Amino acid sequence: MVKALIFDFGDVFINLDKKGAMDNALNLFKLNQFTPPMIHTNELYEQGKITSEDFMLFYLKSFPYLTREQILDAWNYILKDFPRHRLHFIDDLAKKQDYELILLSNTNELHINWIKENVPFYGTFKNSFHQFYLSHEIGLRKPNEDIFQFVLDKNNLNPKECLFIDDTTENTITAENMGFHVWNIDETSQDITDLFSIKQELF
Incomplete structure (x- = not known):
């Protein structure tokens, strides 16, 4: 589960x-x-x-x-829009308190600064998570195993009880090899708000 x-x-x-x-x-x-x-x-x-x-x-x-x-x-240039329906999705999940919610992102200070300036609800988004791990703050990056082990150790988690969602195949391959459930989301045809229908066998 x-x-x-x-x-x-x-x-x-x-x-x-x-x-x-x-x-x-x-x-x-x-x-x-x-x-x-x-x-x-x-x-x-x-x-x-x-x-x-x-x-x-x-x-x-x-x-x-x-x-x-x-x-x-x-x-x-790479940074575009943040659809509000995705904010509502994670905010609703946070309110239900059914799952430990963790963000794990390869990013950097300049990108986060841009997001803070251009996404007015960034604070609400960040506060929806129990843990909010940014690569430049923790000194680790995907797809290296050590970043996934870091998350497991810091939160006392079993990978078999975790679902990792990422659009980059090499990241989900590492996580899957370590025992995580994974969803290699296709951003061109799938949306995070479809999580519970696409991965319904896990819930």
């Missing part, structure tokens, strides 16, 4: 434009793909191992023809 629901954030609650953001960035940087140093820097930033200023300085030095504003806009 499922006792804990563990949710990703992007493309589960807030909509993302991953392809658009990548195309926009590659065009801005005049590249065909991200370089290994860029990928490494992004991952360090996502784990809070470098500051927002260090992150920005890396890109300013790597692309001196760009302004800070251009880089920031490109970085936040």
Whole structure:
């Protein structure tokens, strides 16, 4: 029986434009793909191992023809709307108190700052969860096993009693291999509000 629901954030609650953001960035940087140093820097930033200023300085030095504003806009391009019906869904779940509600997101300070400024109900959303884990605050990131073990240990959970919901296949594969129930949500055709009908066999 499922006792804990563990949710990703992007493309589960807030909509993302991953392809658009990548195309926009590659065009801005005049590249065909991200370089290994860029990928490494992004991952360090996502784990809070470098500051927002260090992150920005890396890109300013790597692309001196760009302004800070251009880089920031490109970085936040991925973030889109947060439909209110998803807020109502998690808020209703919180009020029922039937499950431990946990958010587990790969994110970073600049993205969270943008969300705080542009999503007026962010505080209500955050308060709906018992635990709200952001990768840059806990120093861990998906799909590494240690972030899932962190959640289990911190909350005294059995993976067989947890359902992990994420739109990224590599994340759900790791969780499933560790014994979690998973839902690899397809954001193009499914919505988190359909949870109890799509995964009804677990409830």
